[in-house]
Amino acid sequence: MGAVLEGLRSLDAYPKPDEEQSVKTVTGAVVSVISHIIMLLLLLTNLTEYLSNPGLSEEIFVDVSRGSKLNINLDIVVPGISCQFLGLDAVDTSGDQHLQISHNIFKRRLNAQGQPIEDPQRTESLGSSKADEFKKTIEKLAEKKEGGEEKKEKEVKCGSCYGAESEDLKCCNTCADVREAYRNKQWSLPEPDKIEQCKNENFSEHLKTAFTEGCQIYGYLEVNRAGGSFHIAPGQSFSINHVHVHDVQPFSSSSFNMSHNIRHLSFGQSIEGKGSPLDGHYEIASDGIVFLES
Incomplete structure (x- = not known):
């Protein structure tokens, strides 16, 4: 046994010097x-990190709940198209179509260098909301007459729809009404300069910008927990025979470009320590009129 220990001791690569030979x-x-x-x-740092950050375990399971909603959080920059002509839509397999979503969605105008031009605004329909209110509101004017003042109802003019009148839309008092009438007929819209309502609203000037x-x-949008999609696209969106389409006829241009930067995109509640794989993603369209899906 002593010979074995002596042989093992000979393998020691770090022999300890004698006490009298060591100097402190x-x-x-x-x-x-x-x-x-x-x-x-x-030791303390690792112990503190371990106790303060419990481990996360990922698990995939089928959500069998019905009627619940899912939040989609987004922050997307489209540098080549003005806010006035962009809309956000969502469709799903259950048949629900949410067009021109404005609730909890904000838009901020940017200049050519990507700098904000104004404070963010809630999205509005690509039509004229003020014009819609005008059609539904009866204006009253006060006119002086002998012996006092009398209020009378102002007669609302019925504008031409340029041959696209229908039972649902007989008068077109705004450029948006004319475009809506032509969409209902599935006709191609004439040049805006040839439509009196569009000339009054300077629609051509807006198109130049x-x-x-x-x-x-x-912002964020709430959707059904079902298969579907959401998209950002130019032009007024509408449905024809349950088919979702966009009117991009006014934007027929080689400069049309849907390049975008996804600053943030996530689904559901955010989880601390978990990022989104699409955050900071750039998608470049280099071939003219192109729609991109990320």
Whole structure:
């Protein structure tokens, strides 16, 4: 047994010197103290991190709940199209179509360099909301007459729809009404300069700025927990025979570009320590009129 231990002792690569041959110095003491302090700090740091950040376990399961909603959080920049002509829609396999979503969605105009032009605004329909209110509101004017004042109802003019009148839309008092009438007929819209309502609203002037500004769309939308999609696209959206389409006829241009930057995109509640794989993703359209899906 002694021979075995002696042979094992001969393999020691770090032999300990004899006590009388070792010399203790101040430098060695300082190095020892610093080493012990570093080891203690590392131990406390790892222990604190372990106790304060419990591990996350991922599990995939089928959600069998019915009627619940899912939040989609987004922050997307489209640098080549003005906010006035961009809309956010969502469709799903259950047949629900949410067009021109404005609830909890904000738009911020950007200049050509990507800098904000104004404070963010809630999205509005691409039609004229003020004009819609005008059609539903009866204006009253006060006119002076002998012996007092009398209020009378102002007669609302019935504008032409340029041959696209229907039972549902007999009068077109705004450019949006004319475009809606032509969409219902599935006709191609004439040049805006040839439509009196569009000339009054300077629609052609607005079209000239469609590709000189950018837009940041951010916020969240609630959708059904079902298969579906949401998209950001130019033009007024509408449904024909349950088919979702966009009217992009006014934007027929080689400058039409849907390049975008996904600053943030996530589904459901955010989880601390978990990021989204699409955050910071850029998608570039280099071939003219292109729609992109991320």
